[in-house]
Amino acid sequence: MSDPWLMPDGKTKVDPFVEECRLDEIPFPVWFAPYTKGERLGDMLWTGGSGLKIASQRMIDALQDAKITGYRTFDVDVRDHAGNPIKGYVGFATDPGPTTDIQNILGQDGQNFVFIANQRVVEALRAHGADELDIRPYDPSEFD
Template identity: 40%
Template sequence: MPYELQANSDADDLWVKPNFPGAPALGPFLNANGQELHKLVADGNLEQVDFTPRFARTNAGWRIGDLLWTTYFMKIASRRLIDVLEAIEATGYRSFPVEVVDTDGSSLGAFDGLAVLDADPSHDLYFSNGAQFWSFIASDRVVEALRAADVTGLSIKPAWQ
């Protein structure tokens, strides 16, 4: 049975938002080629981005999960979660370096960006909504491995229920 995964987003959960250098307060954030930088980061296409994506605390939540709520379609995963995906050679994703910081600029821990690649259900991770979104689908083997490693700081529920 496939599962839908997403970050927890209660008031006690840590939320972060993109804090990219040079981003305008409103409107699109484009690179020199006219590509939207938030989408490039969400897709994990960092070769087209000239900075390390930075995410900063945006609420008073104290519970730091294995997926962080970003209020965007970008996904931030704990290094523990990425380690599990790598250990089982999961398919359908790429990870990339990010910085996750508190309001004073101090690090909030070891995190990576997580980009789900497509909607192909033969992969271990795939889109739940046809495109990048805050939730995604994971195979049984991914969920079993996450639970076995006690990587449970995220919402895991049967898909499409």
């Protein structure tokens, strides 16, 4: 049996392809399951262990309507733990620039499940009814 975290060559790790949102370069189906035991799914899903983020289409609509910058989306196959499809979600990756509304935490290059958003983002999400958000002012001393 082959390792599920390796490409078919048995040597190349899959993780960089996932974290760089290059799913189309993986020669087998990739799907994500929410890392939750509950039945309620919020506007962002924690996928456990991966820096990749999954966002609801409602959240993306809110960001697009407010012309928020610093992110990109991509198609993903989201399934519950039984393998049943979950509709209404897309992949969400930070894509920050010097003045974008969304930034990587601590200026990191790669994807991380934590990111920084300015007040415009918070207001846009709340105006569209986004829920289950853990939003607080950024305090760099928390990461020392």
